[in-house]
Amino acid sequence: MEALKLKLKQQIIEALNLQDTKPEDIDDNAPLFGEGLGLDSIDSLELMVLLERNYHIKVEDPREGRKILQSVQTMAEFIQSKQPA
Amino acid sequence: MKGRFYIQGTAAISPQESFSGEFTPQLLTLADKNLLRVKEPDYRAFIAPNSLRRMSRVLKMGLTTAIRCLQNSGVAVPDAIITGTGKGSLHDTERFLHDIRRYSETALNPTPFIQSTYNSVNGLVALQVQCTEYNNTFVHRGFSFEHALLDAMMLLSEGRAGNVLAGAFDEMSDEYFYIRSRIGSWKEQLTQPEEMFTAGTPGALSGEGSAFFVLSSTPSDVHIAGLKMLYKPSQERVHETLEAFLRQHGLQPSDIGLLISGRSGDTNFDHYYHALTAQYFPQTPEVPFKQLCGEYDTAASFALWLAVERMRKEELRHVLIYNQFFGEQHTFILLGR
Structure with a gap:
C-alpha cells in the first residue's frame, strides 16, 4: 500500500505538472481539492484519465469519482480494491 | 476607413530583448537548426502558479504579453480583446492528436x-482582467494578425470601443518545423541570421513570437494610418496597390521616412522586396526585421512593434511596413505621427 501511494503521488505530480511539489509534501489523507493541493474541476478530469491510463480503471459515475478522489489514501484504496486478488 | 488608430502601448516577446524594455537589435547565433526561439521572461510575475502549471508555452507567452501591454498602456480592462494566430497552441494540438492515436x-x-x-489566449486574458466585452480570434495563416488589426480598427472607427487590445502569437514546435522543412519553407543548410541575406538560397529562417498593442481613439504619439492586404498578387498588382494606398493617404513614396520590410533571404520570394524598393524607395532607409524574429504567420506583429519602437526614438513622420508570407499574403501597414 505504501509503495502504491508513493507511486500515485509521483504520477499526480507529473500529470498535473505540480512544479515545486515533492511526493513527501503530499499528505496521504489531505484533501486533494479546495484545501490541501488546491486542485480544481479540470484536475479531477486529469485524475480520472490517470486512473484509466495507469490502472485501467474507468470511473463512470461522477458521484463515485467524488469519493475516490478525496485524497491519495482514498485513491490508493480504490485502486487496490480493483486489482485482482 | 475613417479615423486614426492611436497606439497607446505595446509589448512583445520575441527572440530579441523586446520584453525587458532594453531592446537593441541582436543577430543571434543558431546552434543546430534554422529556428529563432523566443526569449521567455519569468512568467510567475504575471500568472498565478496554479494557472501557470497547466499552460503550454504559447499560452504563457500570449497571456504575459497581453498583460504587459495593458500595463504599459495604463489600461486595466480593455473594451475589446482581439488576437490573430496562424497556428494557435501547436504543442497542445500535437499532444492531443498523439494521445488520440496512442490511446485509441x-x-x-x-x-x-x-x-x-485557437481562442484560448483570448479567454485567459479576459479571465485575468475580468473583461466580458467583445472577444475575437482570427486564424487566417499569414493574414491572422492583419485581420485582428482590421477588426480593432473597425471597432474604433464605428465608435463601438474606446480602446482595443489587439495582438498576435505563434509558436514553432519541433514537428511543425520538420513538416515545413519537408516542403522547403526553411533554408536547408544551417544559416546564421547575419548570413541569411547573402546566402542566396531558398527558404527562410523559422521564428516565433507574440506582440500586443492597445489601440485607441485617444491621440498619442504614433498612430496606424492604414492597412492593406493582398492575396497572391502579381508583382504589378503589389505596385499598383502601393501607389493607390499611398495616394489614398495623400502621400508620395518619398514621404516615407523608413521602410520596414519582411525580407527573409528566401530566393523564392525576396524578388517582391527587390522590385518594390528599386522602383519606389531607392533612397528610403530600409530595415528588414526577419533576421531578428524569423518567419512565422504573424511576424507582421513584430514588424509593427519594431516600427513603433523606431518612431518613439526617431523623428519619423511616416513609416511603411511591407511584409509578405511565402508569396501568398502581402500586407502594407502605414504608420504616422
Whole structure:
C-alpha cells in the first residue's frame, strides 16, 4: 500500500505538472481539492484519465469519482480494491 | 476607413530583448537548426502558479504579453480583446492528436484539448482582467494578425470601443518545423541570421513570437494610418496597390521616412522586396526585421512593434511596413505621427 501511494503521488505530480511539489509534501489523507493541493474541476478530469491510463480503471459515475478522489489514501484504496486478488 | 488608430502601448516577446524594455537589435547565433526561439521572461510575475502549471508555452507567452501591454498602456480592462494566430497552441494540438492515436481515442487529457483551441489566449486574458466585452480570434495563416488589426480598427472607427487590445502569437514546435522543412519553407543548410541575406538560397529562417498593442481613439504619439492586404498578387498588382494606398493617404513614396520590410533571404520570394524598393524607395532607409524574429504567420506583429519602437526614438513622420508570407499574403501597414 505504501509503495502504491508513493507511486500515485509521483504520477499526480507529473500529470498535473505540480512544479515545486515533492511526493513527501503530499499528505496521504489531505484533501486533494479546495484545501490541501488546491486542485480544481479540470484536475479531477486529469485524475480520472490517470486512473484509466495507469490502472485501467474507468470511473463512470461522477458521484463515485467524488469519493475516490478525496485524497491519495482514498485513491490508493480504490485502486487496490480493483486489482485482482 | 475613417479615423486614426492611436497606439497607446505595446509589448512583445520575441527572440530579441523586446520584453525587458532594453531592446537593441541582436543577430543571434543558431546552434543546430534554422529556428529563432523566443526569449521567455519569468512568467510567475504575471500568472498565478496554479494557472501557470497547466499552460503550454504559447499560452504563457500570449497571456504575459497581453498583460504587459495593458500595463504599459495604463489600461486595466480593455473594451475589446482581439488576437490573430496562424497556428494557435501547436504543442497542445500535437499532444492531443498523439494521445488520440496512442490511446485509441480513449483516456484523453482534457487540458491539451481545451488549450489547443485557437481562442484560448483570448479567454485567459479576459479571465485575468475580468473583461466580458467583445472577444475575437482570427486564424487566417499569414493574414491572422492583419485581420485582428482590421477588426480593432473597425471597432474604433464605428465608435463601438474606446480602446482595443489587439495582438498576435505563434509558436514553432519541433514537428511543425520538420513538416515545413519537408516542403522547403526553411533554408536547408544551417544559416546564421547575419548570413541569411547573402546566402542566396531558398527558404527562410523559422521564428516565433507574440506582440500586443492597445489601440485607441485617444491621440498619442504614433498612430496606424492604414492597412492593406493582398492575396497572391502579381508583382504589378503589389505596385499598383502601393501607389493607390499611398495616394489614398495623400502621400508620395518619398514621404516615407523608413521602410520596414519582411525580407527573409528566401530566393523564392525576396524578388517582391527587390522590385518594390528599386522602383519606389531607392533612397528610403530600409530595415528588414526577419533576421531578428524569423518567419512565422504573424511576424507582421513584430514588424509593427519594431516600427513603433523606431518612431518613439526617431523623428519619423511616416513609416511603411511591407511584409509578405511565402508569396501568398502581402500586407502594407502605414504608420504616422
